[in-house]
Amino acid sequence: xxxxxxxxxxxxxxxxxxxxxxxxxxxxxxxxxxxxxxxxxxxxxxxxxxxxxxxxxxxxxxxxxxxxxxxxxxxxxxxxxxxxxxxxxxxxxxxxxxxxxxxxxxxxxxxxxxxxxxxxxxxxxxxxxxxxxxxxxxxxxxxxxxxxxxxxxxxxxxxxxxxxxxxxxxxxxxxxxxxxxxxxxxxxxxxxxxxxxxxxxxxxxxxxxxxxxxxxxxxxxxxxxxxxxxxxxxxxxxxxxxxxxxxxxxxxxxxxxxxxxxxxxxxxxxxxxxxxxxxxxxxxxxxxxxxxxxx
Amino acid sequence: xxxxxxxxxxxxxxxxxxxxxxxxxxxxxxxxxxxxxxxxxxxxxxxxxxxxxxxxxxxxxxxxxxxxxxxxxxxxxxxxxxxxxxxxxxxxxxxxxxxxxxxxxxxxxxxxxxxxxxxxxxxxxxxxxxxxxxxxxxxxxxxxxxxxxxxxxxxxxxxxxxxxxxxxxxxxxxxxxxxxxxxxxxxxxxxxxxxxxxxxxxxxxxxxxxxxxxxxxxxxxxxxxxxxxxxxxxxxxxxxxxxxxxxxxxxxxxxxxxxxxxxxxxxxxxxxxxxxxxxxxxxxxxxxxxxxxxxxxxxxxxxxxxxxxxxxxxxxxxxxxxxxxxxxxxxxxxxxxxxxxxxxxxxxxxxxxxxxxxxxxxxxxxxxxxxxxxxxxxxxxxxxxxxxxxxxxxxxxxxxxxxxxxxxxxxxxxxxxxxxxxxxxxxxxxxxxxxxxxxxxxxxxxxxxxxxxxxxxxxxxxxxxxxxxxxxxxxxxxxxxxxxxxxxxxxxxxxxxxxxxxxxxxxxxxxxxxxxxxxxxxxxxxxxxxxxxxxxxxxxxxxxxxxxxxxxxxxxxxxxxxxxxxxxxxxxxxxxxxxxxxxxxxxxxxxxxxxxxxxxxxxxxxxxxxxxxxxxxxxxxxxxxxxxxxxxxxxxxxxxxxxxxxxxxxxxxxxxxxxxxx
Numbered sequence: 001x002x003x004x005x006x007x008x009x010x011x012x013x014x015x016x017x018x019x020x021x022x023x024x025x026x027x028x029x030x031x032x033x034x035x036x037x038x039x040x041x042x043x044x045x046x047x048x049x050x051x052x053x054x055x056x057x058x059x060x061x062x063x064x065x066x067x068x069x070x071x072x073x074x075x076x077x078x079x080x081x082x083x084x085x086x087x088x089x090x091x092x093x094x095x096x097x098x099x100x101x102x103x104x105x106x107x108x109x110x111x112x113x114x115x116x117x118x119x120x121x122x123x124x125x126x127x128x129x130x131x132x133x134x135x136x137x138x139x140x141x142x143x144x145x146x147x148x149x150x151x152x153x154x155x156x157x158x159x160x161x162x163x164x165x166x167x168x169x170x171x172x173x174x175x176x177x178x179x180x181x182x183x184x185x186x187x188x189x190x191x192x193x194x195x196x197x198x199x200x201x202x203x204x205x206x207x208x209x210x211x212x213x214x215x216x217x218x219x220x221x222x223x224x225x226x227x228x229x230x231x232x233x234x235x236x237x238x239x240x241x242x243x244x245x246x247x248x249x250x251x252x253x254x255x256x257x258x259x260x261x262x263x264x265x266x267x268x269x270x271x272x273x274x275x276x277x278x279x280x281x282x283x284x285x286x287x288x289x290x291x292x293x294x295x
Numbered sequence: 296x297x298x299x300x301x302x303x304x305x306x307x308x309x310x311x312x313x314x315x316x317x318x319x320x321x322x323x324x325x326x327x328x329x330x331x332x333x334x335x336x337x338x339x340x341x342x343x344x345x346x347x348x349x350x351x352x353x354x355x356x357x358x359x360x361x362x363x364x365x366x367x368x369x370x371x372x373x374x375x376x377x378x379x380x381x382x383x384x385x386x387x388x389x390x391x392x393x394x395x396x397x398x399x400x401x402x403x404x405x406x407x408x409x410x411x412x413x414x415x416x417x418x419x420x421x422x423x424x425x426x427x428x429x430x431x432x433x434x435x436x437x438x439x440x441x442x443x444x445x446x447x448x449x450x451x452x453x454x455x456x457x458x459x460x461x462x463x464x465x466x467x468x469x470x471x472x473x474x475x476x477x478x479x480x481x482x483x484x485x486x487x488x489x490x491x492x493x494x495x496x497x498x499x500x501x502x503x504x505x506x507x508x509x510x511x512x513x514x515x516x517x518x519x520x521x522x523x524x525x526x527x528x529x530x531x532x533x534x535x536x537x538x539x540x541x542x543x544x545x546x547x548x549x550x551x552x553x554x555x556x557x558x559x560x561x562x563x564x565x566x567x568x569x570x571x572x573x574x575x576x577x578x579x580x581x582x583x584x585x586x587x588x589x590x591x592x593x594x595x596x597x598x599x600x601x602x603x604x605x606x607x608x609x610x611x612x613x614x615x616x617x618x619x620x621x622x623x624x625x626x627x628x629x630x631x632x633x634x635x636x637x638x639x640x641x642x643x644x645x646x647x648x649x650x651x652x653x654x655x656x657x658x659x660x661x662x663x664x665x666x667x668x669x670x671x672x673x674x675x676x677x678x679x680x681x682x683x684x685x686x687x688x689x690x691x692x693x694x695x696x697x698x699x700x701x702x703x704x705x706x707x708x709x710x711x712x713x714x715x716x717x718x719x720x721x722x723x724x725x726x727x728x729x730x731x732x733x734x735x736x737x738x739x740x741x742x743x744x745x746x747x748x749x750x751x752x753x754x755x756x757x758x759x760x761x762x763x764x765x766x767x768x769x770x771x772x773x774x775x776x777x778x779x780x781x782x783x784x785x786x787x788x789x790x791x792x793x794x795x796x797x798x799x800x801x802x803x804x805x806x807x808x809x810x811x812x813x814x815x816x817x818x819x820x821x822x823x824x825x826x827x828x829x830x831x832x833x834x835x836x837x838x839x840x841x842x843x844x845x846x847x848x849x850x851x852x853x854x855x856x857x858x859x860x861x862x863x864x865x866x867x868x869x870x871x872x873x874x875x876x877x878x879x880x881x882x883x884x885x886x887x888x889x890x891x892x893x894x895x896x897x898x899x900x901x902x903x904x905x906x907x908x909x910x911x912x913x914x915x916x917x918x919x920x921x922x923x924x925x926x927x928x929x930x931x932x933x934x935x936x937x938x939x940x941x942x943x944x945x946x947x948x949x950x951x952x953x954x955x956x957x
Binding site for chain 1: 670691699704710719734739747814815826829840843847850
């Protein structure tokens with residue numbers, strides 16, 4: 001899991017560089033950057049309260065705990081219980097809340113802007129996430145990640161297609177949650193793209209490092225769930241799911257960021273709602289297929 | 296005998312409240328309420344360990360034999376009422392102190408009398424077996440809360456809101472009276488226990504709908520919720536706390552009693568489950584969308600109460616549908632989730648309203664956009680409020696998550712076992728959307744009020760409130776922590792109540808919950824440990840590095856001022872662009888136009904109101920106008936016409952008598 005978390009960003013960077021015709025930075029440059037950040041001092045705004053200093057630890061801590069619940073194909077997760085998929089979703093919500101409040105704490109209009117948008121997008125994408133998980137629960141009859149992915153073996157062709165679509169939903173959810181193109185652009189925090197990056201404007205040093213690391217973890221969570229859904233359909237082994245999670249996600253995001261422009265901000269809501277609608281459609285299709293099989 | 300004792304006690308309390316000196320009144324009220332609370336908790340404990348207790352049995356002239364008794368469902372609500380009312384009366388001391396000079400002693404006495412009356416009548420409501428005593432207690436509760444809302448009666452908006460409340464409550468009361476009279480006519484008893492019999496011999500749906508509307512009016516179901524956002528900002532904060540945290544739950548209590556009665560008829564349970572689930576979804580979504588758009592702290596909290604009632608009903612609805620479909624597990628999950636959420640909401644909502652009261656008593660406003668940076672001036676309130684915010688957003692280490700988790704598990708079980716997949720999915724979508732928007736609403740509330748820099752000069756003059764108020768807020772805080780971190784113990788009494796409602800002893804569900812909740816509790820502790828560890832790590836990493844402080848980075852802009860911060864209105868602007876069709880705005884002044892390159896000073900104030908509010912209000916007024924105009928045509932002013940009317944009346948009476956209707 002940690003390996004997945006660490007390498008996705010590398011793949012994204014490399015893909016983008018190659019597509020742009022550059023040689024690109026070192027594969028593990030982002031880890032080196034984070035390492036540098038962790039050793040640096042920090043500048044805190046005088047407007048902020050203690051909450052601002054605690055928020056990055058909550059942000060990273062909840063992402064770490066969520067990561068522990070995610071299995072990689074047939075590798076068991078560290079923790080698991082009945083209903084943990086809900087806990088994971090709400091842990092991610094906790095991390096989001098922490099960073100939104102921290103952004104509001106600086107009293108900057110830019111960060112307020114980012115916080116407001118993050119809160120709205122997070123709220124709208126939640127149903128898509130839950131429906132994706134409900135689809136998985138529908139197929140596999142359980143509500144913990146470990147059980148879902150370990151019991152789903154004998155599935156036929158139709159369901160495979162639905163599973164691929166579920167994987168796609170999770171992938172888009174990741175794009176939205178991680179603030180990637182076309183919803184947000186991680187490379188800038190100018191007014192055009194004020195969502196995710198802008199919320200951390202006043203962070204520096206260790207805090208910034210923690211936020212970066214938490215971002216990788218969150219990416220890894222969604223990428224692995226998506227890869228698991230694909231792996232269930234094709235080959236349920238960790239040696240298949242791991243590279244899939246890293247390469248498929250990394251390369252796709254790299255391609256998207258190189259080839260696509262960002263959405264106009266007002267289009268983002270439509271974009272997210274489309275994904276929600278699609279998740280609902282996938283769930284419905286899956287339900288109908290299951291009914292057909294049983295009858 | 297029981298009733299006479301009660302009456303004597305009531306007179307004694309009122310006299311005591313009116314004769315004691317001004318500053319001691321609060322202690323008399325505290326004494327009475329604490330006694331009642333201790334008695335209630337004792338009764339609840341006895342009912343939990345030994346089964347139902349009957350305190351008094353008597354016959355009423357109108358609706359037959361009734362009793363005052365305590366069973367498990369009553370005891371759960373008794374505990375909720377007891378905890379919240381003790382916290383409320385303790386809190387009220389500091390809050391009312393600011394008014395002691397302004398108001399006459401009689402006014403203060405009346406306020407405390409009404410508070411005691413509200414607490415006692417709520418206890419009576421949940422202990423009454425139904426019929427006359429229930430309706431009596433229900434009406435007493437309405438009147439007491441009406442007097443409480445009227446505390447600052449010199450304000451016009453307060454009088455208006457209180458009157459609005461009184462009218463709405465009596466419409467609901469009318470439905471309840473109709474329901475109970477119907478019940479009495481058919482079965483010869485107006486007790487809740489008779490409903491089961493009624494449903495067997497008569498068409499059940501009409502009675503259910505009538506009673507559901509009656510209870511729903513109190514609970515704030517869509518579209519009967521419109522009294523909440525008006526009444527709560529008008530009422531003093533401790534009153535809002537007890538009304539929102541506990542009183543609206545008596546409506547939920549009534550609905551639970553109804554569900555208890557229909558447990559043996561699967562078809563009916565299914566239909567009713569659908570009605571409850573649907574109204575829960577609509578109420579929850581409506582409440583949360585409006586909560587996120589409000590710019591007044593107490594209006595926001597009022598809408599969030601509506602949303603929480605919606606969540607409770609989603610749980611109840613899923614429970615009924617699951618139960619009807621034959622899955623006890625879904626039934627227990629939904630029911631336990633709904634019951635626990637009732638408890639949870641009473642805890643965090645009282646805390647939130649207390650925080651709002653702290654702010655109001657220092658700043659004399661509840662308009663969010665005048666605040667900002669309060670955390671530096673009221674640090675303890677800020678911490679407690681943050682606590683309640685995390686709890687109400689249903690985020691992991693605290694109690695809100697536990698109850699929503701149970702409801703979710705019920706629905707996910709529905710999906711995975713193939714029981715009522717579509718309804719479960721509808722519930723999942725609604726609940727996750729509600730969860731997401733709640734985060735938006737409460738980060739807005741907390742961020743705009745407590746964080747950032749002050750938007751007005753009042754903030755700089757505010758200080759922390761007295762310790763008693765902080766102590767009153769700590770009571771629910773402790774319980775929130777307990778339920779959040781040790782849910783496996785908190786769930787036990789809840790499952791007992793759920794068993795009593797669903798009528799089946801269900802150990803499977805208990806066995807099912809216990810490992811989940813233990814694992815959840817462990818996860819919460821792990822979460823706290825990880826966060827602490829990270830904080831220590833960060834501290835160590837920073838110990839060698841240089842830490843400096845400076846102003847917030849303004850992206851190169853040097854003339855930043857506090858008015859450029861994000862306001863509450865701008866925070867929810869994105870949601871408003873979606874929710875526009877639902878609301879009706881009242882706007883004072885004019886916003887800055889897009890074409891204005893060099894803006895001049897503007898005054899701008901916007902209140903987002905419900906479309907249903909004006910729809911219902913205007914509709915009534917229009918109907919009344921039409922009716923009046925029609926009646927006015929009869930008033931011709933000529934004596935001969937009036938004599939004709941009298942003659943016509945007699946003829947009608949004659950005809951009716953002949954036909955045999957009269």
